[in-house]
Amino acid sequence: MKEIFIERRESLLRIGIRENGKLVESIVEEKKNEPIIGEIYKARVKKIIPAINSIFVDLGLNKEGYLYYSGELKNKGIKKGDDILVEVVKEPINDKGAKLTTKVSIPGKYIVLNCYETGIKFSKRINNEEKKKEILENLEELSDVSITVRTEAINVDIKTLKSEISKLYSEFIEIDNSLKYSTEVKKVYGEDLSLFRILRNTIGQDPVKIYTDAQCDFNKIKNFISNEENVTLELYSEMRNIFDFYGIEKELLKLRHNKVNLPCGGSIIIDKTEAMYVIDVNSGKNIKGRSFDKTILETNLEAAKEIGNQVKVRNLSGIIVIDFIDMRDKSQRNIVMKAIEESFASDKGNTKIFPFTELDLVQISRRRQGKSIYEYMEEKCMTCKGQGMILKLSYIQDLIRNEILRIKEENNINSFYIEVDNVYRERIKGDLFNFMKEIDGIDKEIYLNYVENIEGFKVEPLIFQSQKVNLEKYKITEFDTI
Template sequence: MKEIFIERREKLLRIALKSNNELIESIVEEKNNEPIIGEIYKGRIKNILPAINSIFIDLGLDKEGYMYYSNELKAKGIKKGEEILVEVIKEPIGDKGAKLTPKVSIPGKYIVLNCYGEGIEFSKRIDDKEKKKEISENIQPLKDVCITVRTEGANVSLEIIKKEIDKLYDEFENIDKKMKYSLGLKKIYGEDLSLTKILMNSSYEEVTKVHVDNDMDFEKVAHFIKGEENFKLEKYEGYRNLFDFHGLEKELLKLRHNKVNLPCGGYIVIDKTEAMYVVDVNSGKNIKERSFDKTILETNLEATKEIGKQIRLRNLSGIIVIDFIDMRDRSQRAIVMSALKESLKLDKGNVKIFPFTELDLVQIARKRQGKSIYEYMEEECNLCKGRGIILKLSYIEGLIKNEIIRVKEENTIDCFHIEIDSVYKDKIKEDIFDFIKEIDGLDKEIYLNYVDGIEGYKIEPLIFQGQKDNLKDYKVTAIEKL
């Protein structure tokens, strides 16, 4: 059975996916008024620069987007000031705006609707001529869209394909209406894309239980799964965070460690550089096999399974380079490559794997979908001038809040001693009211102490007056809370 956990905060959407009670994927989307891949905008052509074959598009945001001035667009005779429908294909980087395309599509699990096209097309990977004929004869072309049947579409019934076409065509009609009649430049499709994709990829499969923590997501998911018998929807009503209640917070914190042990005694190390992620495979204590070549193969094969799992769990994107243990027997490369592709099979449409190099390196390109766990959990350490990383104060505030709520629910205690790493001291003292508010401590007695060398924080409920007397110098006063 699958379980999907959807936790929403003011500017943060977190999604976790479990299969048979094992965490297999985590995604974070942060609302920051910047376009993300897959969103569709109603824009206006701001400038056309033939010299560099570029068109700049006003999206109604802080930064203009840009796209290639293709021969197709030149033939259409598009002009400055013209309104245009565009899709984001690359997110903004630094001062550079989002890269766009006028070829807008709405992806499903089994089909893709290409806006303002016509006819029915098939993925190049579908070789079954009879299946193509069956679909072509039983699927009616639609007005203003081209239906492209994806590879997976050849493996399901016509009924399932038709159901998905109907659902996506409703989305297209909504986009078309907004493009033609809405005022202003704005995003017209793509709210919570990560959530939509997770739900879409779970459709028509095994029983899936969805946990949400608010009315908006409850209604959104209920609308999406309407008529799907394999989905069960449950709204969490507790006061603690959804992730904390279900033990997901602890599992995500473990992912900060860059070393992951393998059953055979070997291990992998995952490091982030400015340009890419690097995964190093090591044999470690794997000495079970008498043959050196067998030891290498066993370690590399176990590494492929773990790497596929960790890429999804940590939501790594961009360029990922894997340094496998050197294989003297070149025939082993094909076995390892096959195992790597199998481990990433569930990451449909997101991953491209390149062949081995002469140095036994494998390069993977993975599309970005939300933030990696590092981006929303960690920040640069000011004391070491960016050479190290620490947990974000905002993330620690959430962890402390969870513990305070848990203790209060179990023991009705409302007095706490908190020790926090002194690297956060200046930031907390800048606005101690905000810190106390974020940890849910405005109506509680808080004794706050800064300590060097602890990992993050420690929290202790105070029960006896003697404990409070010993810590009186650290009490946060009512004036500091105002």
């Protein structure tokens, strides 16, 4: 059974997916004034630079976006000041703005509408010719959008397809009206893209249970699943964060370790460089077999399966290079490649896998969807001048708050001793009120101690008066509330 956990805060959305009790995917999306992949904007052409075949456009945000100055746009005679519809295909990085395209589409679960095109097309994965013929005979072409029939469409009736086309077409009309009749540049489509992408890709023939802690998401999801019989929805209302309550937070924290052991005794090591992720496969203790070639194949196959899991659950994106153990029998490459492709089969439309190189390397390109767990959890350690990584203070505060709420919920205790790593001392002291607010400590007795070289933090309940007396020097007695 699949379970989807959705945790929303004012500026943050976290989604975790479990399959048969195991965390298999996580998404973190931060709300900020930057474009996200899949969003659609009414943009205005700021400058055209033929020398580099690029067009730079105003999106109504802090940074301009850019797109390829294609032959099609040249033939249309596009010029400075024109308003165009664009879709984000790559998020901004550092000083570089978002990469855009004029090939704009509106995705549904069974249908994708491609704006300002015509015709009916099918996913390459649909091989059922009878079903394709039935769909072509019963769907009408539209004059200003083309229809792409997705793989899942073969499992539903024509009425369902027509209903979704009607819904998506209404969204297109709103987008088209914004382009034609609005005077401002702005986002015209793309609220909660990650949420609905997860729902579309996860909900299918198997039972799914969805937990959400926000009433607004509960209402959206309830409407989305109105015709689904095998999906149940629950509104979570406890004080602790939903990720903490269901144990997902602990699973995510374990992912900070870059080494993952394989059942056969081998391991994979996941490292991040400036330009890419590098995954190294090691045979380790896998020496039980007499056949060298069989041992290598077994380790590489287990690694291929686990790499798919780790990439999805850590939400790695960009270029990923896998260094498999060298295979003397080159025919084994096809077996390992098939295993890699199977491990990414559920990662619909996000990954592209390239063939083995002569050095037994495999390259994977994966589309970005929100933040990786590293971006969300970690920050550079200034003590070692940015060479190491530590947990973000904001993330530490969330974990402390969850622990305080859990202890209070179980024991009705209102006094706590907290240890945090000394690297956070100056930042906490610089804004002590905000720290107390974020850990839900304003109305509680908090004893705070800074300790060298601990992994993040420690929280202990204070039950006896003697404990408080011994820790009196750490008690927070006043802080700036302005």
